[in-house]
Amino acid sequence: MDYPTKQTKAWVTPQIVVAIVLFGTMPLWIEAVGLYQYLGVEVIIWMIFALGYNLLLGYTGLPSFGHGAFFGIGAYAYGLAQFEVWPNLWFCLAAAVVVTAAFGAATALFLSHRRGIYFALMSIAFGQIFFFIASKWTDVTGGEDGLLDIQRLPVEFGAMSLSTRSNVELYYLCFALFCVLVILLWRLTNSPYGRVLRAIKQNEMRVSFIGYKVSVIKWSVFTLSTAIAGLAGGLFAMAQEGAYINIMSLQWSGTIVLMVLIGGGFVSFWGPVLGVILYFVARDVLGAYTEAWLLWFGLMFMLLVMFKPEGLAGMWRDLLGTLVTRKAEPKGNPAKVEG
Amino acid sequence: MALFEARHLHKRFGQQVVLEEINLSFEEGRLSGIMGPNGAGKTTCFNVLTGRYKPDRGQVLFDGEDITGSPPEKIVRRGISRSFQIMNLFDEYTVLDNIVIALPGIRKKLTNPMHAIDADSEMQDRAMDILDRVGLPGRARTNSKSLSYGERRALEIGVALATEPRLLFVDEPTAGLGADGTSRLADLIQSLKEHTTIVMIEHDMQFLFDVADKISVIHWGQVIAEGTPDELRANPWVRRSNLGELN
Numbered sequence: 001m002d003y004p005t006k007q008t009k010a011w012v013t014p015q016i017v018v019a020i021v022l023f024g025t026m027p028l029w030i031e032a033v034g035l036y037q038y039l040g041v042e043v044i045i046w047m048i049f050a051l052g053y054n055l056l057l058g059y060t061g062l063p064s065f066g067h068g069a070f071f072g073i074g075a076y077a078y079g080l081a082q083f084e085v086w087p088n089l090w091f092c093l094a095a096a097v098v099v100t101a102a103f104g105a106a107t108a109l110f111l112s113h114r115r116g117i118y119f120a121l122m123s124i125a126f127g128q129i130f131f132f133i134a135s136k137w138t139d140v141t142g143g144e145d146g147l148l149d150i151q152r153l154p155v156e157f158g159a160m161s162l163s164t165r166s167n168v169e170l171y172y173l174c175f176a177l178f179c180v181l182v183i184l185l186w187r188l189t190n191s192p193y194g195r196v197l198r199a200i201k202q203n204e205m206r207v208s209f210i211g212y213k214v215s216v217i218k219w220s221v222f223t224l225s226t227a228i229a230g231l232a233g234g235l236f237a238m239a240q241e242g243a244y245i246n247i248m249s250l251q252w253s254g255t256i257v258l259m260v261l262i263g264g265g266f267v268s269f270w271g272p273v274l275g276v277i278l279y280f281v282a283r284d285v286l287g288a289y290t291e292a293w294l295l296w297f298g299l300m301f302m303l304l305v306m307f308k309p310e311g312l313a314g315m316w317r318d319l320l321g322t323l324v325t326r327k328a329e330p331k332g333n334p335a336k337v338e339g
Numbered sequence: 340m341a342l343f344e345a346r347h348l349h350k351r352f353g354q355q356v357v358l359e360e361i362n363l364s365f366e367e368g369r370l371s372g373i374m375g376p377n378g379a380g381k382t383t384c385f386n387v388l389t390g391r392y393k394p395d396r397g398q399v400l401f402d403g404e405d406i407t408g409s410p411p412e413k414i415v416r417r418g419i420s421r422s423f424q425i426m427n428l429f430d431e432y433t434v435l436d437n438i439v440i441a442l443p444g445i446r447k448k449l450t451n452p453m454h455a456i457d458a459d460s461e462m463q464d465r466a467m468d469i470l471d472r473v474g475l476p477g478r479a480r481t482n483s484k485s486l487s488y489g490e491r492r493a494l495e496i497g498v499a500l501a502t503e504p505r506l507l508f509v510d511e512p513t514a515g516l517g518a519d520g521t522s523r524l525a526d527l528i529q530s531l532k533e534h535t536t537i538v539m540i541e542h543d544m545q546f547l548f549d550v551a552d553k554i555s556v557i558h559w560g561q562v563i564a565e566g567t568p569d570e571l572r573a574n575p576w577v578r579r580s581n582l583g584e585l586n
Contacts, residue, residue, distance in 0.1 A: 009458040210441035211415040
C-alpha cells in the first residue's frame with residue numbers, strides 16, 4: 001500500500017475520479033453489458049460494506065469472521081426504525097448506523113485485546129450469537145420470515161423529495177453515500193490514525209512501545225467498521241425491501257472476507273471494490289452457465305491465495321509496474337521511476 | 340536523586356524465578372550499562388522496567404513517580420523508550436515512515452482523521468533529523484525491509500529515539516553485527532550519549548567498558564556487582580564469573 005506522496009495528501013485522487021466516473025455512469029451501461037440495474041445496487045452496497053470491512057482486515061490485520069452479523073443488524077435496525085419510530089430516510093439510516101455501531105462497540109470490548117486466531121474465533125462466536133438471537137427473537141426480527149415490507153423511503157432535503165423507488169434511483173442514493181465514504185476513508189487511511197492501523201498489522205507490540213494504546217485503537221476501528229456495515233445493511237434492507245436472517249449467517253460473513261481478499265484488500269485501498277465487482281459478476285456470469293458457480297469461484301480463490309495473495313489489486317500493480325518499467329527502459333534510467 | 344530507580348524487583352514465570360531481587364538506579368545524563376551471562380535475566384529486567392511485563396513484587400520509579408506495572412504506552416509517554424534486541428520494525432513502511440509514526444507530534448494528532456501525515460512537513464523534517472542522528476539520512480525512502488542488518492539496527496534505535504525519550508533503554512545494539520558494524524554502532528551510541536540518558540544491555544565487553552559511565556552486573560536474577568568500568572575491572576566477582584575477555 002504505497003502511494004505517491006502527492007496522492008496521500010489529496011482529497012481526490014485520479015483513482016477516486018475514475019471510480020466516480022465509472023460508478024456514476026453505471027446505470028447507463030450496465031444493461032448494455034448484459035447485466036441488470038438491481039445488480040448495480042447490490043454491488044455498490046457491498047462495496048460500502050467491503051470498504052469498511054477492509055479497515056479491519058486489510059489495514060489493521062484483524063480477521064473478523066462474523067461481520068455479516070453487523071450488516072444484518074443494520075438491516076433490521078433500518079426496518080424497525082421505519083416501522084416503530086419515524087419513517088424518514090435519514091433517520092432510519094442513522095438508526096442503522098448508530099444501533100449497529102453500538103452492538104459493534106460492545107462486541108469490540110471483548111475482541112480488542114485479542115489478535116490472530118483468537119480474534120478470529122471470537123469474532124465467529126459473536127457473529128453466531130447475533131445470528132441465533134435474530135433467528136429466535138421472532139417478535140422483533142420476524143425470525144425465519146424476516147422483516148417484510150420495508151419501504152424505500154424518499155430522500156428529503158427540506159421541501160425537496162427524491163424518490164428511491166426504482167433501482168436506478170436507489171442506486172444513485174447509494175452511489176452518493178459511496179462517494180462520500182470513499183473520500184472520507186481515503187483521508188482517514190492517510191492520517192496518523194490510518195498509519196497506526198497499518199502499523200498494528202505489522203507489529204502490534206512495537207506500536208504500544210511508541211506510545212499508542214493498541215486496544216483502544218483496535219476497539220475504535222472495529223466499531224467504525226461495524227458502523228459502516230450498519231449503513232450498508234440499512235441500504236440493503238431498502239434494496240431488498242426487507243431484512244432477512246440469511247445475511248447474518250456465517251456463510252455471508254465468509255463471503256465478505258472472500259471478496260476483500262480476492263480483490264487485494266491487503267495491498268490496496270481499492271482491493272475491496274475490485275473484489276466485490278468480481279464476486280457479483282462471477283455470480284451472474286458464471287451462474288448463468290452453471291449452478292456450481294461457487295465451486296469455480298472457490299477454485300479461483302484458492303489459486304489466487306496460492307499464487308497471488310495480493311489479489312486483483314496486486315496483479316494490477318504488477319501490470320502497471322511492468323508497463324512503467326518498459327516505458328522507462330529506453331531512456332536508460334529505470335531507477336528514477338517511482339510509484 | 341536518580342532519574343530512574345528500580346527497587347526489590349521480583350519476577351517469575353510459573354515456577355521459574357527470573358528476577359530474584361533487582362535494585363538499580365540510573366543517573367540523568369549518564370550511560371549505564373548492564374551486563375551478565377546469557378539467561379541472567381537482563382532482557383526480562385528490561386521488559387519489566389519498560390512495561391512489557393508487570394513485576395510480581397517491587398517498585399519502579401521514574402523522576403520520582405511510581406510507574407510500576409504501567410503499560411508500555413504510558414511509560415513511553417512519560418519519556419522512557421526502548422529498542423529491541425530482536426528487531427521490531429514496521430517492515431511495510433519506508434525508513435522515514437517508521438520514524439514519523441513514532442513521533443509524539445503525530446501521536447497527538449491521532450484523533451484528527453483529516454490530518455494528512457505526508458503533508459506534515461514539520462514532522463517529516465523532524466524525522467529526517469532523527470535519521471541524520473542515527474546515520475540513515477540517505478535511506479529515508481527505502482523500504483525498511485530492504486535495509487542491511489546493521490542499518491536495521493540503527494533504525495531500531497531511531498524509532499526509539501523518535502518518541503523523544505528522556506531515558507533510552509537499548510537492548511544489545513550490536514547483537515549479530517560484525518566488527519565493522521559494531522564500531523559504527525559504538526560511534527552512534529557515543530554521539531547519542533551527549534543528549535540522552537541511556538541504559539544499555541551489551542555483550543561486547545570492550546565496547547561496554549569503553550562507553551559506559553557505570554555498569555551493573557546481573558547474575559542469577561540479582562545485581563551482583565556495580566561500579567564504574569575501572570572499579571569493575573578490579574572486582575573479584577566479575578573476574579571470577581568469567582563474563583568476558585577484558586584487556
